[in-house]
Amino acid sequence: GENVEQHPSTLSVQEGDSAVIKCTYSDSASNYFPWYKQELGKRPQLIIDIRSNVGEKKDQRIAVTLNKTAKHFSLHITETQPEDSAVYFCAASRGGSYIPTFGRGTSLIVHP
Amino acid sequence: NAGVTQTPKFQVLKTGQSMTLQCAQDMNHNSMYWYRQDPGMGLRLIYYSASEGTTDKGEVPNGYNVSRLNKREFSLRLESAAPSQTSVYFCASTGYGESPLHFGNGTRLTVT
Numbered sequence: 001g002e003n004v005e006q007h008p009s010t011l012s013v014q015e016g017d018s019a020v021i022k023c024t025y026s027d028s029a030s031n032y033f034p035w036y037k038q039e040l041g042k043r044p045q046l047i048i049d050i051r052s053n054v055g056e057k058k059d060q061r062i063a064v065t066l067n068k069t070a071k072h073f074s075l076h077i078t079e080t081q082p083e084d085s086a087v088y089f090c091a092a093s094r095g096g097s098y099i100p101t102f103g104r105g106t107s108l109i110v111h112p
Numbered sequence: 113n114a115g116v117t118q119t120p121k122f123q124v125l126k127t128g129q130s131m132t133l134q135c136a137q138d139m140n141h142n143s144m145y146w147y148r149q150d151p152g153m154g155l156r157l158i159y160y161s162a163s164e165g166t167t168d169k170g171e172v173p174n175g176y177n178v179s180r181l182n183k184r185e186f187s188l189r190l191e192s193a194a195p196s197q198t199s200v201y202f203c204a205s206t207g208y209g210e211s212p213l214h215f216g217n218g219t220r221l222t223v224t
Contacts, residue, residue: 009152032210043202043215044155051210089155095210098143098162099170104154 002027004092006103014111019080021106023090024072030092033066033073034100038087047088048075080110114138118203118216125193125223133188133219135203143206144186145170145213146178148199155202161186193223 003026013019023033031052036044050057050064050073057064061080066073073092077084087107093100116137125131137144146158157170161180175197177189186205190197200220204213 034212036213043217044213045215046212049212093210098160099157100213102155104152 002030002092002094002101004090004101004103006090006106008106009104010107010109012109012111013080015080015082017080019077019084019108019110021075021088021090021108022072023074023092023103024070025092025101026071027092027094028068028071029094031095032093032100033064034091035064035075036089036091038089038105040086044089077108080108082110082112084108085110116203116205116214116216118201118219120219121217122220123222125190125221127194127223129193130189130191131193132190133201133203133221134185135187135216136185137203137205137214138184139205139207139214140183141205141207141214142183144180145204145206146176146186146188147202147204148172148197149202149218150199158188158201193221195223197221198223 006023034049037047038044061078063076087105089105090103091100119134142163145160147155156172159178161167164183179187200218202218203216206213
């Protein structure tokens with residue numbers, strides 16, 4: 001089955017810095033890669049996703065890149081703000097499978 | 113449009129007691145899931161239902177049962193609660209194809 005590794009497990013940055021979270025996956029048939037943000041005590045919520053026919057996608061301060069050859073994808077947050085502090089999860093799934101595989105999560109701390 | 117609704121929000125059980133966690137979605141989604149979230153372990157899949165009338169085991173099904181009552185509702189039952197089942201439980205749903213999960217607000221369960 002699919003295996004998703006996520007690094008780092010904790011990331012501490014100063015407000016205004018950039019943050020990068022990386023995930024690798026094992027199943028070359030995976031073609032959908034969402035990212036979820038979970039604030040303390042809240043539910044995970046989708047912040048951005050990318051499909052395998054696209055190499056990069058951007059939404060304001062958030063971007064995701066995908067390298068299918070190397071089987072890794074990354075979340076980039078620019079100009080970080082304290083409200084970006086949360087746990088971020090990556091996931092991977094493939095068409096025909098109903099089960100997304102999640103990474104273990106990255107706790108991002110943005111210091112004012 | 114409420115999305116995914118879970119009840120209860122909090123529950124305390126004694127070892128050996130039983131309970132059912134309820135989940136309902138109003139997005140006409142076909143697939144529904146139950147996850148548990150423990151510190152440092154990410155989101156682990158307990159059971160899922162790819163479509164109405166079907167259920168399948170996930171990564172950590174032992175000690176749990178599920179019922180897909182209809183397209184909207186997917187319940188999780190603990191027949192004889194154990195302290196190891198102390199966790200936060202999330203229900204989620206998704207539509208066809210490559211689409212993200214929509215999570216409920218979670219149930220915080222403590223078994224003493």
